[in-house]
Amino acid sequence: MIMDIKEKETAGSSIYVPEIATILKIEEMSQTEKLFDIRLDDQKKQEKFCFLPGQFVELTIFGLGEAPFSIPSSPGNRDFFQLCIRDTGNVSGAIHRMKAGDKIGIRGPFGKGYFPYERMKGKDVIIVAGGLGLAPVMSLIKTILEDRDSYKRLVIIYGATDPSNILFRKDIEDWKKRDDIELGLTVDNPDSAWQENVGVCTNLIPGINCTEDAYAVVCGPPVMYKFVVSEFEKKCIKPENIFLSLERRMECGVGKCNHCHVGNKLSCVDGPVFSLWEIRNLKEAI
Numbered sequence: 001m002i003m004d005i006k007e008k009e010t011a012g013s014s015i016y017v018p019e020i021a022t023i024l025k026i027e028e029m030s031q032t033e034k035l036f037d038i039r040l041d042d043q044k045k046q047e048k049f050c051f052l053p054g055q056f057v058e059l060t061i062f063g064l065g066e067a068p069f070s071i072p073s074s075p076g077n078r079d080f081f082q083l084c085i086r087d088t089g090n091v092s093g094a095i096h097r098m099k100a101g102d103k104i105g106i107r108g109p110f111g112k113g114y115f116p117y118e119r120m121k122g123k124d125v126i127i128v129a130g131g132l133g134l135a136p137v138m139s140l141i142k143t144i145l146e147d148r149d150s151y152k153r154l155v156i157i158y159g160a161t162d163p164s165n166i167l168f169r170k171d172i173e174d175w176k177k178r179d180d181i182e183l184g185l186t187v188d189n190p191d192s193a194w195q196e197n198v199g200v201c202t203n204l205i206p207g208i209n210c211t212e213d214a215y216a217v218v219c220g221p222p223v224m225y226k227f228v229v230s231e232f233e234k235k236c237i238k239p240e241n242i243f244l245s246l247e248r249r250m251e252c253g254v255g256k257c258n259h260c261h262v263g264n265k266l267s268c269v270d271g272p273v274f275s276l277w278e279i280r281n282l283k284e285a286i
C-alpha cells in the first residue's frame with residue numbers, strides 16, 4: 001500500500017527527512033544523462049518502497065540541496081529503483097560526479113496523479129515521449145509489458161534531437177524485437193547510420209489506427225504537448241483518456257510550499273500526471 005502524505009505525517013515519519021540510500025550502479029545513457037540504480041539503506045524500508053507509474057522522488061545531495069526525479073524502473077522491482085538524470089544544474093550535476101557506493105538521500109515516492117494502468121487494461125495504449133520525457137513513462141511501459149496480455153495494442157512513439165541522445169537503448173532494442181509493440185522512432189537531426197523516421201513525434205501520430213476508447217499518454221518538452229494533444233483529439237480520443245505528465249519547478253514535493261502551481265492545482269500532490277479533462281481549462285497548463 002502506498003501511504004499518502006497525511007498518513008505518513010500521522011504515522012510519525014517526517015515527510016521532510018530523507019532516507020539514506022546508496023548508489024549501486026551508474027550507467028551512461030548519453031552525453032548528458034545517466035541511469036542510477038539506488039537502494040535505501042534500511043532494508044525493510046526498501047522492501048516496502050512501492051510506487052506507481054508516473055510518481056517521483058525528491059533526491060537529496062547532502063549539503064547541497066534536493067530536486068525531484070521520476071522513477072523509470074518497474075514498480076515490481078523491490079530490490080532497488082532507478083533514476084535517469086540529466087546533468088543540468090546543482091543537484092543533477094553533483095550526482096553525475098558521484099560513483100557507485102556513494103550515499104544520497106531520498107524522500108517519497110510522491111505524486112498523487114499517476115498513469116491509470118488498471119483502467120487501460122483491455123484498451124489500446126499510445127505513448128508519445130520526447131527526449132528525457134521517456135523517463136517518466138518507462139515505469140508505465142514496464143508495467144504494461146509485465147502484464148502484456150491484459151492490454152490491447154501498445155504503440156510507443158519516441159523522438160530525440162539526434163541518435164546519440166536516444167535514452168534507454170537496451171529497452172528500445174528489446175521493443176524492436178517484439179511483435180506486440182508498435183514502435184515509432186524519430187530524430188530531428190539524423191546521422192548517416194539512421195534508418196528510422198526524421199522529424200517531430202507529432203508526424204507519426206496520424207499513421208496510427210486506434211479506437212476511440214484508446215488511452216494516450218504524452219511526456220516531453222513543454223513545446224510538444226499542444227501539438228501532440230491536438231493530434232490525439234483528431235483521433236477522437238476522449239480528454240479523460242489522454243494523460244500528460246506536467247513537470248513544474250518544484251521544491252517540497254508534498255504540497256506545502258506552493259511552488260509548482262498549475263492553475264489551481266499543485267503539480268506535486270495533484271499531479272504530476274493529469275488527464276487532459278482535468279487541466280484543459282487551466283490557462284498555463286499546456
Ligand SMILES: Cc1cc2nc3c(=O)[nH]c(=O)nc-3n(C[C@H](O)[C@H](O)[C@H](O)COP(=O)(O)OP(=O)(O)OC[C@H]3O[C@@H](n4cnc5c(N)ncnc54)[C@H](O)[C@@H]3O)c2cc1C
Pocket residue numbers: 056065066067068069070071084085086087088089090091092093132135136247248249250272
Ligand atoms: C515531477 C518531476 C519529475 C522530474 N523528473 C526528472 C527526471 O526523471 N530526470 C531529470 O533529469 N529531470 C527530471 N526533472 C527535472 C529536475 O527536477 C530538474 O532538472 C531539477 O531542477 C534539476 O535540479 P538541479 O539542482 O540539478 O538544477 P538547478 O541548479 O536547479 O538548475 C536547473 C536549471 O533550471 C534553471 N532554474 C533554476 N531555478 C529556476 C527557477 N526557479 N525557475 C526556472 N528555472 C530555474 C537553472 O538556470 C538551470 O538551467 C523532474 C522534475 C519534476 C518536477
